[in-house]
Amino acid sequence: MLQRISPKEGQTLTPESSLTWCLAHLCEPGSPGRAEHQTVPSKDTDKRSKMHQWRALVAIRTQHIKGDKAGIARFRGKGGVKVLLNLLKHPECSRKVLDLALSILANCCTELETRLEVRKLEGINIVGECRTVQNRAARALGNLAMDPESSALIHSAGGVPLLLLCVSSAPSSPTVAPPSDSSPKLECAQSAARALLYLSDSPSNRLSLLTQGTLSALAPLIAPEYPPGLRRAALRTLHELTKGCGVECAREVSRSGVLSQLGVMATGESGEHFEELALKTLANVCSQGCLRPLVGSLGVIQRFTEEVKKDPLRSGVFLKALCLCCKEAVNRAKVKENGGLEVLMTFLSSHQNHPLSRFAILACVDFVFDESAMEQLQELGLVPVLVARLAKLARGEEHAAERADANAASNMAHNELLPSSCLESWLLSEGLISSEGELPPSVPRSGAYHHPYHPEPWTPESPILLLLSRFSHASDPSAALVSSAVISDLLCYLTQHQDPSSRCFRMLCRLSCNPSCLQALVRTGSVALIRHLGLHELNVFTLPAASLGDALLNNLRVQCESGFGSGVLTHVMLSGSESDRMNCALSLPFITSNKSLLKKLLLDCGGLLAALKPLDCAFDDDEEEEESDSDVTSQPQYFPLLFGCLSALSGSVKPKPVEKNPTLTPTGASPPSDFDLVLELDDATRFPANQEAVAGAGSEYFRALLRGGFGEEAQCEADEAIRIKDVSAGMLLPPLHYLHGCRFGSDPETGGECEAMVGASRFLVLDLQRELEEVFLSFLESWSDRPSRSNKTHIVKSEPDQKSSDPTSELEVTAPTKKLNGLPEKVEEKDASFTGLIVLLLAVQVGVFEAAQIINNNDQ
Secondary structure, eight states: OOOEEETTTTEEEOGGGOHHHHHHTOSOTTSTTSSSOOSSOOHHHHHHHHHHHHHHHHHIIIIISTTOHHHHHHHHHTTHHHHHHHHHTOTTSOHHHHHHHHHHHHHHTTSHHHHHHHHHTTHHHHHHTOTTSHHHHHHHHHHHTTSHHHHHHHHHTTHHHHHHHHHHTSOSOTTTSOHHHHHHHHHHHHHHHHHHHHTOOSHHHHHHHHHTTHHHHHGGGGSTTSOHHHHHHHHHHHHHHTTTOOHHHHHHHHHHTHHHHHHHHHTTTTOTTOHHHHHHHHHHHTTSTTTHHHHHHTTOHHHHHHHHHHOGGGOHHHHHHHHHGGGSHHHHHHHHHTTHHHHHHHHHHHOTTSTTHHHHHHHHHTTTTOHHHHHHHHHTTHHHHHHHHHHHHHHTOHHHHHHHTGGGGTTSOGGGSOOSSHHHHHHHHTTSOSSGGGSOTTSOSSSOOOOTTOOSOOOTTHHHHHHHHHHHTSSOTHHHHOSHHHHHHHHHHHHHOSSOOHHHHHHHHHHHHOHHHHHHHHHTTHHHHHHHHTTSOOOSSSOSSSOHHHHHHHHHHHHHTSHHHHHHHHHHHHHSOHHHHHHHHHHHHHHOOOHHHHHIIIIITOHHHHHHHHHHHHHHHHHTTOOOTTOGGGSTTHHHHHHHHHHHHHTOOOOOOOOSSOOOOSTTSOOGGGOOEEEEOTTSOEEEEOHHHHTSTTOHHHHHHHHSSSHHHHHHHTTOOEEOOSOOHHHHHHHHHHHTTOOOOSSOOTTSHHHHHHHHHHTTOHHHHHHHHHHHHHHHHHHTTSOOSSSOOOOOOOOTTOOOSOHHHHHHHHHHHHHHHTHHHHHHHTTSOHHHHHHHHHHHHHOHHHHHHHHHHHHO
C-alpha cells in the first residue's frame, strides 16, 4: 500500500491516521464487513486482515483517543463503541486483540457519555464475559461502575464473581514468587479491588458484596508484603464496605481477622501513610457493639480523640466512634484516660446545633453512674449546655438550629449522622438491624423505646433530663443546678413545652427539698422565678388542682420556717451582697409566714431598703436617659414581689379575691349592655369593657392598642379576648374603672393604691396617676398627727415657734418626726417619683415611727 506525503506538514501519512480506516478494519477477519474481502478468503488474506485489525487498534489507542477528550468523543460519534463491543463478542479473537480492545474501551469509559452508550448497547454483559483477559475486564468494569446505574447492572449481570476471581488470583506470598508470574496477577487484583470499591456505592450493594465474601477476599491484601498500590486499593474498598457496618459486616470482619492488621496500620507502624484510612475503617466498625471491645483493645481510642481535637467539624466519623465507644465499661475507662470527656465537652460547647451533638450527649449518659466522670463533666460545664438545649427544645428552636448549621455537616455522609429515631440508633449500634429500613413496620418509630435508665418513653429531651436528674441527686447540687439561668430554663421547659416530662418537675422538687440548696435558691432569685411559674396552671402531671409553682414554694416554706431555714435567711440578709439581700428580701413573703422574722429581716436588717434600691437606680438611669438591659425593675416579677413585702409588713393576710368576670357598673360607668371588649390576664381572668371608653383620650396605651393597626384591633373586631400579659388584676382594674367613669371616694382602702399606681403608669392613664399621688400625700399629712401603731408615744407636729412641754417626749420622738415631716419635700424634690410614693405607702402600712426609722437608716 502506497504512503501519502502531506504537503502541508511534510510528514508521511499512513492509513492508520484515518479513524475511518481504523474502524473499517476492526471487524473480524473474513467477515463481510471488512474493508478487503474476497469471495473465498485465503489464508494470506485472513492473515493480512488480522494485521490490519491490529494496526487499527494500536492506532486508535495511541493516536485517536490518547489524552484527548475530543478524540474520545470523535471515536464515539463514528460508532467506535459499537464496533468494539461487536469485536468483544467473538471469543475466537486472540487474547492480544481482546486485551487491547478492552483497554481502549476502558479508556473511553472514563467519559460519562461513553458509559451511557455502553449501557444502552448492553455492553456490561459483554465485558463481563471476557474472562480470558481479567485485568482489562476488571479495569473496564471499574470505570463503568462509577455510575450508580452501571453499578446496579454489573451486580445484576453477575460481574462480581469475575472480580472476586481476580482478587483471589493474587499470590499469597508475592515477595517470594517470580516477578514474571506475580506482577500481572497483582495488577489484576488491584484493578478488581478498585472496581469493587465503586460497586460498594449503596447499602444494598455493600450487603450483596459482603454476602459473596468480598471482605474476606480483600482482607489478606492489606498485609505489608503486598505492593503499596494494591494495599491502598484493598484498604479503600474495605473502608467503603464497612460504612454503616451492620450484622453481616460485623460477622465478616470477625471471620477475616482483619482488625489486628487495621490496628497496626492505624497506629502508623506499617508505614506507607495508611493511618487515616485504617483509622476510618475501625471507626466504621464501631457501629457494632460486638466489635467495639476489640477495637478498643487496639489502642485507637487515643487516635480518635486526637483526630477530633484537630478539627471537630471534619472528624465526624471519629467523633461518632468515640461516642459509641462510651457504651462499654472497658472502653469508657480508655475514653477518660485519653481526654475523651474534654473533647466531648469542647464539641458540645462550640457546636451545640451540630447533628452529632446528640451523640455526644448520649455518650455522657453512658457515664451516668461513674461518679468521677460526672464530677468532671460538671466541672467542664455540661449543665449550662444541657439546660440551654432543653430550653431550645421547649421553644421549638432545635430543628431550626440544626437546619441552620447543616453546612457544618455537609462533608459527612448521610449514614454517619444520627438516624431519625433514637430507637433506630440504638438498634443499629447494638447490631440488631443493619440499616434504618430494617425496622419492622409493627414497631412504632417513635415513643416505643425505653432506656434502661429512663422509665418514661425516650424523647429528644430524655437524655438531657436524665443527666440533669443525676446531677440533682448529689449531696449538694447547688453549685451546678441552682442559678437563675438554670432554673429559668427548667421552668421554661415546663411552661412552654407541649408535653413536658414529669422528670423535670421531680428534679425541681428534689432541689427545693434539699437544705443544701436553700441558700442558693434564695440568693439567686430563683424564688421569684418559681413564683412566676405559679401563674401558669399546668395540668399535665399528677397535680390536677394545684400549680407547680405553689408546690415548689411549699417545699421551700417548710424549710424556711424551721430553725435552720431562719438561720439561712438571716445569714443571707446580714452577709450577702446587694443582689443577694435584694433577692432574699423579695422572696421572704412567699417562703415564710413568721411575722416577727419578716419584720426583723425587712426592717431591722435593712431588707426592705435593699428591695427598694433598684427603684432609685432606675430613676437615676431615667435622669441620664439611659436604660440598662439588666435593670431589675424591668422584670415583670419585680413589682409583685415588692408589693408582697409591703403587704407582709402591713399584717394583711391576703388580698381580696378578684371575681372572674366583675361587673363594672358603679355610678357614671357604662352599663353592661355596652360592653363590647374582653380583656384576659395570664391566669385566664377576663374583664368586660367598653371599647369607646377604654380607647378614648384617657389612655394612650389602649388607644394605640385598639386603634393603631395592630393585631389586637382585628381581634376586637372578631369578638376575641385580648391578652394583657404580665399584670395582675389589681393593676388592671383601677385604670379600667377610671376609664369607665368611676372615681375614688374620699376614704379609699389602703394597700391597693400601689398596684393601682403601677397600673396607671403601665397603661398611661395620667389623670389617675396624678390623683393617686395626691391621695398618698394626703395620707401622709393625716398620719403625721396620729399616734404610732408600734409605740404609745404621741407625735407632735412641731411648729418653728412652738416647743413641747414634755422634754422627755420631745427627745424620744422629735428626730423621727422631723424625718417624717420632711418626706413631702423629698418627694417633691424627686418630682413625686415612684420611689417616694413607695415610701409614703410604707408610712401608711407600717406606722410612722418605723417608716421614719427606715428613712433615718437610709440616710446614714
